[in-house]
Amino acid sequence: MKKLLLVFLLSPLFSVAQNEDSLFIKKIADQILTGGYAYDKLRELCKQVGPRLTGSQQMYKAEAWGIANFNKFNGVQVIAQECKIKRWVRGGADKAVATIAGKKMNLDITALGNSMGAGAKGVSAPVILINSFDELEKRKSEIKGKIVFYNAKFDNTLVETFYAYGATGRYRWMGPSRAAKYGAVGVVIRSMTHATDNHPHTGSMGYNDSFPKIPAAAMGLADADKLESAFTNNKPVSIQLNTYGHYISDSIGHNIIAEWKGSEHPEQIITIGGHLDSWDLAEGAHDDGAGCVQSMQVLQTLYSLGYQPKHTIRIVLFCNEENGGAGGDKYLEEAKVKNEKHLFALESDEGGFTPRGFTINDNGVTLKKLQSYIPLLNRYGVFSIEQGGDGADIEGLKDIGAITCGFKPDSQRYFDMHHARSDVFENVNKRELLLGAVNMTALIYLVDKYGL
Numbered sequence: 001m002k003k004l005l006l007v008f009l010l011s012p013l014f015s016v017a018q019n020e021d022s023l024f025i026k027k028i029a030d031q032i033l034t035g036g037y038a039y040d041k042l043r044e045l046c047k048q049v050g051p052r053l054t055g056s057q058q059m060y061k062a063e064a065w066g067i068a069n070f071n072k073f074n075g076v077q078v079i080a081q082e083c084k085i086k087r088w089v090r091g092g093a094d095k096a097v098a099t100i101a102g103k104k105m106n107l108d109i110t111a112l113g114n115s116m117g118a119g120a121k122g123v124s125a126p127v128i129l130i131n132s133f134d135e136l137e138k139r140k141s142e143i144k145g146k147i148v149f150y151n152a153k154f155d156n157t158l159v160e161t162f163y164a165y166g167a168t169g170r171y172r173w174m175g176p177s178r179a180a181k182y183g184a185v186g187v188v189i190r191s192m193t194h195a196t197d198n199h200p201h202t203g204s205m206g207y208n209d210s211f212p213k214i215p216a217a218a219m220g221l222a223d224a225d226k227l228e229s230a231f232t233n234n235k236p237v238s239i240q241l242n243t244y245g246h247y248i249s250d251s252i253g254h255n256i257i258a259e260w261k262g263s264e265h266p267e268q269i270i271t272i273g274g275h276l277d278s279w280d281l282a283e284g285a286h287d288d289g290a291g292c293v294q295s296m297q298v299l300q301t302l303y304s305l306g307y308q309p310k311h312t313i314r315i316v317l318f319c320n321e322e323n324g325g326a327g328g329d330k331y332l333e334e335a336k337v338k339n340e341k342h343l344f345a346l347e348s349d350e351g352g353f354t355p356r357g358f359t360i361n362d363n364g365v366t367l368k369k370l371q372s373y374i375p376l377l378n379r380y381g382v383f384s385i386e387q388g389g390d391g392a393d394i395e396g397l398k399d400i401g402a403i404t405c406g407f408k409p410d411s412q413r414y415f416d417m418h419h420a421r422s423d424v425f426e427n428v429n430k431r432e433l434l435l436g437a438v439n440m441t442a443l444i445y446l447v448d449k450y451g452l
């Protein structure tokens with residue numbers, strides 16, 4: 001009875017709060033869907049700056065662009081947080097020619113990020129097709145002197161495509177050294193995608209220093225299928241591989257930060273971000289220009305609606321996520337040095353597609369609290385908040401007590417373009433991008449207003 005009374009007494013208050021929140025979130029949505037600037041900012045970043053490989057001139061141009069945009073908000077402090085970066089360069093035009101039963105065929109390839117080039121003459125060798133590391137181990141005596149073709153495919157039965165990416169990503173990351181251990185002279189991989197075109201998809205790899213640093217490249221699915229069918233038909237395959245990747249001297253990059261001081265808990269920080277760097281092959285529109293401009297949109301919207309945050313809100317355009325992670329590392333390091341209190345961190349780094357939900361590193365009270373906001377968000381497209389991944393640039397903040405959160409858009413088209421030349425502005429839909437920003441802004445508003 002007592003409990004019932006309590007519910008009765010509290011419920012009008014609750015509905016007033018809900019009503020107030022739903023009205024404010026409607027204002028957020030209307031502002032973004034009619035006057036949001038994320039799409040125009042993305043056009044600037046993609047078309048006026050372009051590809052933003054760590055350490056490149058365009059990366060610095062992008063940093064200046066971020067600073068200029070943040071400087072437009074009075075009372076918001078703009079910080080360029082310095083981080084040391086390793087500079088990998090592609091070094092030339094990647095090329096591969098396959099010879100299948102005496103017939104030559106050009107492969108559309110891209111060297112893997114951080115891979116070392118094939119030398120002045122390139123590498124020419126017979127190819128062995130390997131589907132998995134288990135198979136590599138079984139056939140280790142056949143690897144010496146060969147180019148290993150890792151043909152691990154996306155599992156098409158997985159509707160959440162990041163699981164398919166997770167399962168095949170290890171061939172890109174550690175495949176070259178695993179093959180070099182048994183004497184391979186090069187590696188080519190089937191790109192991590194289910195795109196129906198033939199674009200190759202690059203991405204980071206890392207060498208194990210105990211083995212030779214052999215060249216490594218990715219090819220698109222049409223080429224990978226042709227090679228596979230040559231093997232099915234018992235035709236001999238060899239490849240001439242020419243890549244030129246190498247490191248040049250270390251340099252300096254920056255996390256570009258807009259800091260908007262909180263009125264009640266200025267010492268408690270809410271971080272919202274994406275990464276400003278991209279691969280060199282395309283404009284980095286979905287990965288991760290979209291996450292950058294959506295994060296900027298959160299600030300632009302709350303600011304223009306006259307909102308006064310209770311906690312300190314930081315928008316961070318992270319440096320060097322793709323091939324080093326120096327920006328995320330530096331942000332965490334500084335937070336530790338300054339003994340900062342990080343309440344919540346949200347990253348958008350899964351493309352500018354239709355919003356579906358959020359995932360957080362919690363399975364308890366905070367998750368329940370955030371899930372109670374779903375009725376306020378679902379008219380804008382968010383129907384789920386679950387325990388799950390966050391974002392490479394912010395994940396370390398959980399070590400210092402933050403709840404870390406990843407924005408989850410629809411994942412069906414992300415890997416069509418991810419790290420490929422097709423990741424351009426034209427492949428981003430304005431409405432989808434803006435709706436993502438609506439949900440991010442609404443969530444930040446609720447987290448700021450009610451705490452965690």
Ligand SMILES: [Zn+2]
Pocket residue numbers: 275287288321349
């Ligand atoms: Zn990314």
